[in-house]
Amino acid sequence: MNTTEKLVIIGANEYQDKLVLKAKEMGYETHVFAWEEGAVAKHHADVFYPISITDVEAIDKVVESLHPAGILSIGSDLAMPTVNTIAIKHGWVGNSAECTYITTNKYAMRERLTDRGLPCPHYQRVSNFGEIDLNMVSFPVIVKPLDRSGSRGVTLAQNVEELENGVRYAQSISFDTSVLVEEYIEGREFSVEAISQNGKHHILQVTEKFTTNAPHFIERGHLAPARITDAQEKNIQEIVLKALEALSIENGASHSELKIKPNGEVKIIEIAARMGGDFIGSDLVLQSTHYDFVANVIRVACNQAIEHPNITQRESVCVGFIFDEKDLRSFQKLQSKYPKDILESFCLEQLKTVSDSSTRNGYFIMRLNPKTMNSIFKTIGFEYVPNHKLQTTQDRIFLFVLVLFFSLASLLSKLASNEAFFSLNFFFFYSLILGILFVYALGWQKVLKHTPLNIAYSYRSLLIMWGMVWGLLFFQETLQWNRILGSLLVILGLSWVNKDE
Amino acid sequence: MSKLWIYISIYVFSVFIASVAQVLLKQSALEPHSTSLGEYLNIKVVIAYTIFFLSTALTMIAYREVDLSFGPLLEASGFLFILGLSSYFLKEKIQRSQLFGLLCILLGILVYIL
Numbered sequence: 001m002n003t004t005e006k007l008v009i010i011g012a013n014e015y016q017d018k019l020v021l022k023a024k025e026m027g028y029e030t031h032v033f034a035w036e037e038g039a040v041a042k043h044h045a046d047v048f049y050p051i052s053i054t055d056v057e058a059i060d061k062v063v064e065s066l067h068p069a070g071i072l073s074i075g076s077d078l079a080m081p082t083v084n085t086i087a088i089k090h091g092w093v094g095n096s097a098e099c100t101y102i103t104t105n106k107y108a109m110r111e112r113l114t115d116r117g118l119p120c121p122h123y124q125r126v127s128n129f130g131e132i133d134l135n136m137v138s139f140p141v142i143v144k145p146l147d148r149s150g151s152r153g154v155t156l157a158q159n160v161e162e163l164e165n166g167v168r169y170a171q172s173i174s175f176d177t178s179v180l181v182e183e184y185i186e187g188r189e190f191s192v193e194a195i196s197q198n199g200k201h202h203i204l205q206v207t208e209k210f211t212t213n214a215p216h217f218i219e220r221g222h223l224a225p226a227r228i229t230d231a232q233e234k235n236i237q238e239i240v241l242k243a244l245e246a247l248s249i250e251n252g253a254s255h256s257e258l259k260i261k262p263n264g265e266v267k268i269i270e271i272a273a274r275m276g277g278d279f280i281g282s283d284l285v286l287q288s289t290h291y292d293f294v295a296n297v298i299r300v301a302c303n304q305a306i307e308h309p310n311i312t313q314r315e316s317v318c319v320g321f322i323f324d325e326k327d328l329r330s331f332q333k334l335q336s337k338y339p340k341d342i343l344e345s346f347c348l349e350q351l352k353t354v355s356d357s358s359t360r361n362g363y364f365i366m367r368l369n370p371k372t373m374n375s376i377f378k379t380i381g382f383e384y385v386p387n388h389k390l391q392t393t394q395d396r397i398f399l400f401v402l403v404l405f406f407s408l409a410s411l412l413s414k415l416a417s418n419e420a421f422f423s424l425n426f427f428f429f430y431s432l433i434l435g436i437l438f439v440y441a442l443g444w445q446k447v448l449k450h451t452p453l454n455i456a457y458s459y460r461s462l463l464i465m466w467g468m469v470w471g472l473l474f475f476q477e478t479l480q481w482n483r484i485l486g487s488l489l490v491i492l493g494l495s496w497v498n499k500d501e
Numbered sequence: 502m503s504k505l506w507i508y509i510s511i512y513v514f515s516v517f518i519a520s521v522a523q524v525l526l527k528q529s530a531l532e533p534h535s536t537s538l539g540e541y542l543n544i545k546v547v548i549a550y551t552i553f554f555l556s557t558a559l560t561m562i563a564y565r566e567v568d569l570s571f572g573p574l575l576e577a578s579g580f581l582f583i584l585g586l587s588s589y590f591l592k593e594k595i596q597r598s599q600l601f602g603l604l605c606i607l608l609g610i611l612v613y614i615l
Contacts, residue, residue, distance in 0.1 A: 407573075410560075410569060410573065413560050413572075416561045417564035418565070429561070433557060433561070437553075464573040464574060467571070467574075470569050482612050483613050485609075486574060486613030486615075487570070490573075490605070490613075492602075493603065493606035493609060494577055496598050496599065496601050497598075
């Protein structure tokens with residue numbers, strides 16, 4: 001690469017700073033545009049221009065003479081119209097004006113996704129409280145500004161009064177005066193990071209989100225990879241790929257937020273044509289998958305082929321945010337207990353009151369493993385999801401039937417044991433048993449795609465019950481107290497052996 | 502009684518060799534293989550499946566004396582071997598809950614035979 005190639009970066013906050021550093025590492029000369037206030041990246045930028053990221057004209061005037069390799073921003077919805085308008089004008093890589101509009105206006109996005117048959121919450125757009133069709137509202141509802149990202153301006157309204165306040169609050173935060181009133185989706189929250197180049201999408205990671213819950217849903221942290229089953233992941237990926245198409249996202253990063261309802265149904269909350277903030281795109285993807293998301297987004301912007309994300313292993317990494325003294329104490333506890341696992345951290349000296357995601361007081365990024373996760377999550381107050389909760393009713397029924405089928409192998413073994421060794425009948429039973437074991441092995445593989453191993457194993461305790469049933473029915477075996485007690489002890493033992501620590 | 506014990510031993514032995522086969526499969530899965538065929542057709546996998554065949558036949562023999570309701574309990578003793586073998590060969594750490602579980606399983610088997 002020509003080392004004097006220039007890269008234009010819109011935005012200079014802490015998040016963009018990671019982009020600036022990566023671009024410099026890749027040999028680009030960085031030209032960064034943003035208001036001076038909070039411009040952390042200013043100090044790393046080769047050239048810094050104190051121009052508002054929404055002032056397209058002023059930025060374009062400067063950029064025109066730079067002849068850069070590309071223009072981009074990674075974590076700001078606000079910067080996207082600027083990035084894409086300038087990119088289109090000069091024939092650089094970006095997304096279309098249509099894509100920019102529908103990915104930065106929540107109402108237009110809902111309209112497009114619903115129109116394409118993708119699962120979204122019910123919604124209405126209103127410019128004031130009086131416009132709300134209260135007959136169509138089923139509480140609780142979410143009220144949010146049309147054009148802000150993160151948790152800014154979002155409230156949960158349980159009744160008419162809260163709805164009125166919510167609308168006023170969202171309007172005070174919004175650049176547009178309209179707000180979105182939408183159905184509240186109960187369930188766990190996830191986000192999906194993807195990278196696209198010329199309309200070809202690659203999904204990199206599904207991340208799990210933890211928030212402060214109602215009424216403001218400020219992000220408390222994220223975990224990558226999310227604790228979901230393979231089937232849930234596949235379902236999410238399919239929906240996201242369709243949504244990226246529907247929103248005409250062709251180039252660069254995307255961040256899709258979804259919820260999985262307790263019945264397993266997935267709903268799209270919103271999708272942005274940029275990287276996930278909160279260190280998801282910049283750190284969690286890299287730490288967990290070892291795929292350099294930021295470097296490859298730069299490659300997309302500079303019209304170079306991206307590295308193919310060949311992700312085979314995912315390590316668990318989380319980011320946690322510090323809201324108050326209690327969070328700070330929890331973090332300090334983790335720091336002393338797992339010093340090697342803390343990858344990065346920061347905390348303001350004077351803690352302030354947190355009103356939205358931009359006013360949180362600090363963060364830490366840390367590595368986890370299945371053994372430490374439960375204890376770490378307890379310390380920082382993230383919801384611990386036991387493995388059995390990941391299973392759907394269908395998975396449970398399938399496993400139950402599979403184990404019943406497997407128990408037939410024992411029944412046949414017992415029948416075969418009365419036959420002479422190596423006789424024709426013996427081989428008949430033997431092949432039947434092997435057939436059952438083969439089908440069972442296939443079924444078991446299918447089960448493991450949907451169910452964690454220890455839960456799947458616990459179902460094998462049912463074999464004990466089936467053994468008793470078949471023994472009683474076909475071989476006149478008796479049910480004595482010691483047999484029942486012994487069986488119960490073994491079942492208890494099996495549950496301990498398979499316990500989720 | 503002694504005849505029953507012989508058949509119980511056959512059953513437990515069949516469970517033991519099946520556990521060895523499990524560890525072989527796991528070892529093979531952890532090793533890098535140059536081809537995808539090599540993942541399924543290597544000496545460890547072939548030996549493991551041969552052992553499984555043998556173990557199935559031994560179980561059938563054991564059922565001559567062992568009650569059908571007792572078989573699955575003896576099957577549970579496999580965890581003793583799996584945990585032992587995987588901590589020895591695969592250096593996997595045994596957790597306290599697993600040890601407690603094993604104790605329960607062994608006690609359960611004893612109570613059943615009483």
